[in-house]
Amino acid sequence: MEISGFISAVIIGIVIGILGRLVVPGRQRIGIIWTILVGIVAALVGTFIAAAFDVADTDGIDWIELAIQVVLAGIGVAALDRARSPRR
Numbered sequence: 001m002e003i004s005g006f007i008s009a010v011i012i013g014i015v016i017g018i019l020g021r022l023v024v025p026g027r028q029r030i031g032i033i034w035t036i037l038v039g040i041v042a043a044l045v046g047t048f049i050a051a052a053f054d055v056a057d058t059d060g061i062d063w064i065e066l067a068i069q070v071v072l073a074g075i076g077v078a079a080l081d082r083a084r085s086p087r088r
Contacts, residue, residue: 013040020073028081038080042073 017039021028030038046069050056055064 009040009043010036012043013037015039016043016046016069016073017077019070020075020077023070023074024078024081028077029084030077030080034080035077038076039073042076043069045069046072 013036017035017037020039020042021035046065047056049068049072050062050065056062058064
């Protein structure tokens with residue numbers, strides 16, 4: 001992987017992670033690094049799922065792929081927040 005590919009993955013991870021945090025209601029008790037990591041994983045898995053359903057390559061913006069990635073990031077953020085929260 002070239003440095004430009006790594007930088008692109010981090011930038012996309014930041015965007016997808018932040019969008020994932022926005023769709024989860026309430027306050028999430030995870031840091032920005034975890035948000036970026038969840039975003040990167042959600043972007044990669046979302047791209048794979050979109051390719052499997054043959055909706056990854058469309059003209060213009062791939063809205064369906066983006067929606068899949070944001071939903072996956074939201075699920076990841078919520079799961080990580082729940083795993084890191086203190087038990088009551």
